[in-house]
Amino acid sequence: MPRWPEDSRRRLVDAAISQFVDRGYAESTVENIALAAGVTPRTFFRYFADKEEVLFADDDDLLPLLIGVIAEDTGPVRADVQMRKALGTLAAAVESRRDLLKRRQRVIDSHIALSGRELAKQARWQKDVTTALIGRGFPPGQSEILAAIGFALFRQCLHAWLADDGGPGLEARVGDALSGVRSVLDVRSSR
C-alpha cells in the first residue's frame, strides 16, 4: 500500500489541464505544472511518459470495460448487434464526463500532435478490441474491419457530441450512426 498514494498524480492531471486551458498547451511548461501540483518536474515524468500523456492517462480505465462487455456473453451474435452493445456501453460510460472531455478536446484540437496521440491511443484499443472480437468467435479479417468501422463511427459521434451543446446524447448518436451505416453507401451526390 503506497505511503503517499495517487494524490500526486491527480494533482498533476488537474494542474496540467488547468494550465493547458488558460495558458495554451505549448505555453505551459512541465516545470510550471509540476510546481503547481507541489512536486518537481522529475515526478511528473515518473507518472507520465511525456507532456502529452497527462491528457490521456485517465482513458486507460475504459479499455477493460470495452473488452469486458464484448467478452461477457457467449453464443452467436450478429456483428451489428455486438457493435451496438459495445459502443453503447462505451458511450454510456463517457456520457457523464462531457464537461471535462469538452475542455480536454479543446486542448487536443489546438495542437496537431495531440490529435495524433489521441488517435494512436484509440488505435491500440482497436487492436485489443479486434482480438476480443476474434475471441468472441468472429472471423479475424472481419473482426478487424468491424473494429475499424466501429472506432471510426465512435470518434465521429464523440466529436459531434462534444461540439454540439444541447444536441442528442452520445449514446443516442452512436445508435443512430450504427443504424445509418448500411445505407450511407447508397447515398448519391446531388451533382
Place this chain on the structure above:
Amino acid sequence: MPRWPEDSRRRLVDAAISQFVDRGYAESTVENIALAAGVTPRTFFRYFADKEEVLFADDDDLLPLLIGVIAEDTGPVRADVQMRKALGTLAAAVESRRDLLKRRQRVIDSHIALSGRELAKQARWQKDVTTALIGRGFPPGQSEILAAIGFALFRQCLHAWLADDGGPGLEARVGDALSGVRSVLDVRSSR
C-alpha cells in the same frame, strides 16, 4: 529559382530513414542525421517541423491527387462508387512504392508517437476529403461518415498489404474491402 535546390531536403530524408532503420528511431539524433546529409541540425528543422515529420513529409504530395479525383467529375454518383474510385486512385499511386513504405512502416510501428503522427496526418486529410465530398454534392453528415469509413478501410488494407509479402496488391485489397463492407455487419460470431 533556388540556388541550392531541394537537394538538401532529399539528402535529409534519405539520411534519416537510413539511420532510423539501422540504429532505431530513438537512437538516431537529428544531429547525426543532419551531419550525414552534409548540413547543420538547424537546417534540418527548417525543412521539417520536428524529428517525426521527416518520415511523413513526402506524403503531402498525395492529398492533391485524392482531392482532385473526387472533384474532377460532375453529375450524381453513388457514394460507394465515388469511394471506390478515390481509394482506388490513392492505392494505385502508392502501389509502386511498397519497399520504401514497408521500411518506413517498420520505423513507425516501433514507436507509438510515430503511429500517432501518421494518424494525425490522415485525420487532416480526412477533413479535406470530407470537404471535397460535400463540394461534390454529398450531404455533410454523410460525407463525414463516408470519409471516416473510407480512411479506416484504407488504413486497414494498407497495413495488411505492407505486412503480407506476396499477397494481393493494394488496389485489389481496397476493392475487396469495399465490396465486403456492406455484408460485414451481417456476419455472426460462432460462439
Place this chain on the structure above:
DNA sequence: ACCCTTGTGTCACTTTGTGACATCAACTAT
C-alpha cells in the same frame, strides 16, 4: 531495532526545437 519498499528530490546531462543575426552565392536591374 532492522531491513525493505516506495514515492520523491537532486543533479547532471542529452536531445529537441527556436529566435536572431551573419554569410555568401546567384539573380536582377540599371
Place this chain on the structure above:
DNA sequence: ATAGTTGATGTCACAAAGTGACACAAGGGT
C-alpha cells in the same frame, strides 16, 4: 559590370523536454 536583392545556409545562445543515477525519508513487516 556594379550594386542591391533574394534565399538557403551557418553560427550562437538558449528554453524546454526527457533520462539516468543516486540520495533520502517515511512507513510496514519480521
